[in-house]
Amino acid sequence: MTLPDGVERRTFGGDDRLATKGHPVYGEPTDGDWRCWDARRSKLAAMLEHGMDTGLDGGETVLYLGAASGTTVSHVADFSGPTYAVEFAPRPTRDLLDAVDARENLFPLLKDARKPETYAHVVESDVEVLVQDVATRGQARVACENARFLREDGRLLLAIKARSEDVASDPETVFERALDTLREGYEIIETRRLEPFHVDHLGVVAVPRKV
DSSP states (O other): OOOOEEEEEEEEEEEEEEEEOOOOOOOOOEEETTTETTTTTTTTHHHHHHTTTOOOOOOOOOEEEETSHHHHHHHHHHHHSSEEEEEHHHHHHHHHEEEEEHHHEEEEEOOTTGGGGTTTSSSSTTEEEEEEEEOOSOOOHHHHHGGEEEEEEEEEEEEEEHHHOOOSSSSHHHHHHHHHHHTTTEEEEEEEEOOTSSSEEEEEEEEEOOO
């Protein structure tokens, strides 16, 4: 598994885990300047643990949708360039500010990822990586609406949560419907279920569809 520059495997409590170098955010184990990036708390970390072709090298400009209180986006900012963190709920956004204090490249945006026009004046139009982890219906549609920010050779790293889309349907059916919508704006490179780290989640790697 090839990891981005700035991400390493280190030992925490006798276990081999992913780690990034940065100020602790949520009480995670540390090893000197390194802090544990637990795949059970991060869908993107789970994608890396599964060896998915994320295309992350380190240093990219990132738009992160669904930043919540900063658990994953703080790790992303540890090894990336400018990182825009979009979160809709005020309470987790307040918690996110703690991660921002120690990271000059992390920019919090109290916005709705379903309305990208509300932050289009802030986010760069040539983002290299779009990371999405939002708990809402229409997750694929959100990704398509935000494709406007991705450069032509950019990459989407998406975690689809079946239970956020439809609690009654079989997850595989939910995933297929979401992927059909996603294909309107993207070419899908790879998909993988994120068990055992996250139940009923599908990791997706995609690139913008060429017009």
